[in-house]
Amino acid sequence: MRSEARTDLPASRRRYREMLRIRRLEEAIARRYTEWEMRCPVHLCIGQEAIAVGVCEALRRDDQVFSGHRAHGHYLAKGGAMTPMLAEMYGRATGCCGGIGGSMHLIDRAAGFMGAVPIVAATIPIAVGAAWAAALKGDERVVAVFFGDGAFEEGVVHESIAFAVLHRLPVLFVCENNHYACQTPLGTRRGSAMHAVAAAQGCQVVTGDGNDVDFVAAAAARAAASARVGEGPWFLEFETYRWLEHCGPNDDDGLGYRPAGELAAWQARCPLAAQARALRAAGVAEDWFAAVEAELTAEIEAAFAAARAAPLPDYARMEGLVHG
């Protein structure tokens, strides 16, 4: 499957804008992280924005998304509200988890972002279960779950895929293959292609360039349409690369766990830069880029300001949150 022709200019612009929104927010988080006021682990997705944006574009608002530790992009792309996410990272009462979760626990049910938790692969069966419920109730709902190449190592993934295949559930298993789990390269962890295993399990499979947002969007649209009409689950494996350290705001290329030049080669394949080039080639003017940047800066600054101004959570409420 190749990238569709970049002819749909409004869509291309929207995608670029969405990716840029994630990028700029992540950059702002990284910048402010060293003020030591966001006091929780953060896993930034700079370099990987195209997958979140392309996949979520294929989803309706009432479709559902689950994710894991590296969830900011998925949350935003699905329409999760920015301020509650930042407030969560600042440990505020207005955070999307009331300050209980931090960066690794995100939720915005109104937007169909059903939950992200940091136990690797934990939400994969949960997403399958949500799709099962949808199927049982006759909802025309698709559920997508994002996870990394590392998560595929958990046995529960295989249990989940097998169940989804058996019951032809409307699930998109979206594997963001950024070639590393923490500092460990894929090749030292497994000896076969993930998509091949998923295909043998009976998933419909797409693989390809996760930094090409148009390709991702087209693949996801096809998969979502198919899953929605009961054709069963899809496994979408997109290749991409994480630019910053596994956890935290810094570049960690100096640690030496990745071959020299690898990061630079992937940065040359920046999903945003590629999209910007295409837009410029299609005649989009610099004004538009500048306007988008300005809008996003304003939105992000406002969100940070609101998050930081928000009150701290009330400890006395905690015990009462355990049971309904």
Next chain:
Amino acid sequence: MRSEARTDLPASRRRYREMLRIRRLEEAIARRYTEWEMRCPVHLCIGQEAIAVGVCEALRRDDQVFSGHRAHGHYLAKGGAMTPMLAEMYGRATGCCGGIGGSMHLIDRAAGFMGAVPIVAATIPIAVGAAWAAALKGDERVVAVFFGDGAFEEGVVHESIAFAVLHRLPVLFVCENNHYACQTPLGTRRGSAMHAVAAAQGCQVVTGDGNDVDFVAAAAARAAASARVGEGPWFLEFETYRWLEHCGPNDDDGLGYRPAGELAAWQARCPLAAQARALRAAGVAEDWFAAVEAELTAEIEAAFAAARAAPLPDYARMEGLVHG
């Protein structure tokens, strides 16, 4: 892969005798079970003997075998001593687990039968670990692990296979596909072929008739030879059928969970009957059959007698067995 020509008469006779030994012992257990003196769950393997015999023939004495709840055949075929197994089922001090285990826990380290436990799939990673140790130590050892079609559903199997593939470990994953887990048919549990998944994971794969002992033996010999020289793990999926109830000594065809006629069709493919026909066709005389029966009857009766005569275990020893 087709069955090799039945030309190796001594081998064919040996295989027949080994299968018959398992069959007759299982029949004796079933018969005596209703005396209510073997007071533990038993999972009989009548109908499935060819796999145990064919695979274990390909193994050396110091190769290792692990198994699960339906382990009698594997234990015997690997050379496990009969009397300690029966004594175990009678809860005696001379049992292979000193009476602690019952039918679902068997061990005979001297014979390379390293352990069977009843948590489904539990020994699959353990077998991989034993193979890993062998590889690290440079032992030329192959490790085989027997499990059912149901066990393949546990995620841990996929974790185990992936690790064995990555490190090219000398493991034979032997899947006895008897088409049911308890009373649940395979088709209501999974939607793709197990061997296809294992192949995609990177295993070398054989599938075929598990009731044809010559076929099984040839396949296992090829796999063991390959694994032994470092070519990595094999997944052997053999089709077969359980004649009796999942757990216990009875025919349970009346329960109706299997289609009418299915059992009869498989009984017509009895691994022993097929082998006996081949032997007769090759000129083996009735005397030989009679002599084998007589020998086995004597061995089995003696084993039962010894097991039943053995002393009960000493409760006072129990606490001291927890730590070394």
Next chain:
Amino acid sequence: MAERLITQAEAIREATEQCMAEDPSILLIGEGVPDPKGIFGTTGGLLQRFGPRRVFDMPIAENGLTGICIGAALGGMRPLMVHQRMDFALLCVDQLVNNAAKWRFMFAGAAEVPLVVRMIVGRGWGQGPQHGQSLQSLFAHFPGLTVAMPASARDAKGMLVAALRQRDPVILVEHRWLHGLVDDVPAEAYALPLAGAVVRRPGRHLTLAAASYMVVEALLAAEALAEWGIEVEVIDLRMARPLDAETVVASVRRTGALAVADTAWLHCGLAGELVARVCEAAWDALRHAPLRFGLPDFPSPTAPSLCREYYPDAESMALAICRHLRVEGVDLAALSQGLRRAEPRDVPQKDFTGPF
């Protein structure tokens, strides 16, 4: 009203059937649920009545299926999972503890997981080390899980109904030796609180608080001791979380002595928790050191001869209580004799022939 005596297995089946009839979002899922043998009779006929979309076998993939049921619960269903042996739940501790228990809390109430999991404690007929574990203490350790341990058929039904009507994860710990016991069980669907211990037999010399099957043994012990003038107050704990220490404390304030009987290992367990809670709260009222009954500190063996001593029972408890209270004038041999379990001892009732 006339008594309506049914077994606990039937009571559980009835609760399931009635709840499924009243609430179409309930799904029943477990290895063997639709089998002809129907999980020891607790699920018989339900497939026929509710069909294969709601009554569901499951692949042998405990952690995955637990996660799937959590997801289904988030999606508006009410899954009822069953594990034929509690030991199998060790494979899904991750999903139960990391997710089900915490989901509501960690998302500050934005979502809830109405998941009910039945787990059956195996015993007898050589269940052995991996098929006879009693894991209530493990699960009860975690805030967010509700852990019920019904002893009577009446409780089993009412607690299961309650579990299927509320909004958070509940683990129902059943005991294989309770399935066959009969009890007066109302016909209609009724909910009993998933909280609160109950005094099953009043007494004034010692409080014996017991959980699950140990309630049966405790009542036998109390009955026998009463003949020797020792009046034991038997409390059915009913729940491992929340644990109702208050009822026990109130009883200890009357009796001045406490013994606790659990079906599990003692170390870091429910019995110790109760002892600690009572000692904290009724320090002044206790006139004797507390006493615990549970499994010896090794895995359960298979051989029936080994199991004879392994499990505490009415006989061993009654003797220990006599010694502990230093009562005089009891003919221990006679007491012992009267309480001796009939042979064979590795089955719940003499005529029991499985399934195991």
Next chain:
Amino acid sequence: MAERLITQAEAIREATEQCMAEDPSILLIGEGVPDPKGIFGTTGGLLQRFGPRRVFDMPIAENGLTGICIGAALGGMRPLMVHQRMDFALLCVDQLVNNAAKWRFMFAGAAEVPLVVRMIVGRGWGQGPQHGQSLQSLFAHFPGLTVAMPASARDAKGMLVAALRQRDPVILVEHRWLHGLVDDVPAEAYALPLAGAVVRRPGRHLTLAAASYMVVEALLAAEALAEWGIEVEVIDLRMARPLDAETVVASVRRTGALAVADTAWLHCGLAGELVARVCEAAWDALRHAPLRFGLPDFPSPTAPSLCREYYPDAESMALAICRHLRVEGVDLAALSQGLRRAEPRDVPQKDFTGPF
């Protein structure tokens, strides 16, 4: 001899290195073990020294890899596994509890599993509900597991060496907030017993038995209370299984009062177990109700402001002890002030900047 002050992280690294040098069958395996950051510094340099055949990253497949390590142990190796967060061990409870703990017993001694598993309790910097669990009570419940909880660097090294030299599964519960603390640690490889509690500070008014990081807080509390004339005897429990209640009982016989401090939830936990054991054995000696310190009954939240009150510390314990003993003449405000943790409170030391 001159003091040799090194951090607990370095002590663990050193123990590992020395044992691996003396025993070629030891394998080191865990997610991140060969990483440049080396599991908080506890595995740094080991890949370089022992090579990739012995120092091993692992796929994110905790249950499978635990089974694989059990198999390797049966095959004559000594795997040392590491979990960066104890929470991840919830995924391998099955293999640890069903197999590792029981293998020797269920095969009547025919085989043994010399497997050591390091599990690190996370705390601070927003570890939150799934990255800050302290699960010693869960594992300690099971016969067959040995559960060590070193507080000092000296113990950490000696207990890890002991674990790597004996023949059964051992879980080493580390606490992230102990890794950075320094202590006098002998240079050579030495084994300390995997049993036995130790009195760290003598006192005559109350016995405060603490586990893991709570020993640090207990000693601070004791020091402050001493200034007000309250002499607390601080016992480092060292082990969750076997639990040395005897040493605590002996202490309580001197002090007449018991408090227990654990890093975990209380319900069905280690602290309750110790309270129960002491009440059973030293009934007559106790002059006060026992007291427990642990986490409140909900999962750990992330926000630093919420964590301030969540974790018991020297300040809250000292105040509670004063109230409990009803001592008079203590200026509680001053006591409190003196013990108040420096800000920020969600890191072990002021200058701590991770890794978290």
